[in-house]
Amino acid sequence: MFNHIAYNHEILNGKPYIAGTRLSIEFILELFASGGTKEEILKTYPQLTAEAIEEAIRYAAQSVKNEILLDVKVTA
Secondary structure, three states, X not given: OOOOEEOOOOOHHHOOEEOOOOOEHHHHHHXXXXXXXXXXXXXXXXXXXXXXXXXXXXXXXXXXXXXXXXXXXXXX
């Protein structure tokens, strides 16, 4: 299902990452969240492929699919 995603407890403290790199899925998402485009990411990180980036997004979506997100207001 996820051919470009790897796990290794000795790499990136066990965070999922793009296989063959040390770029975590979290990092890829942060690049998009900060306004980066797929084309910019591919230019900056030529070791990535468009397919790997798309798979990272699908992986992230799948990982939160069954999570319950709560909107919490912290008060003192």
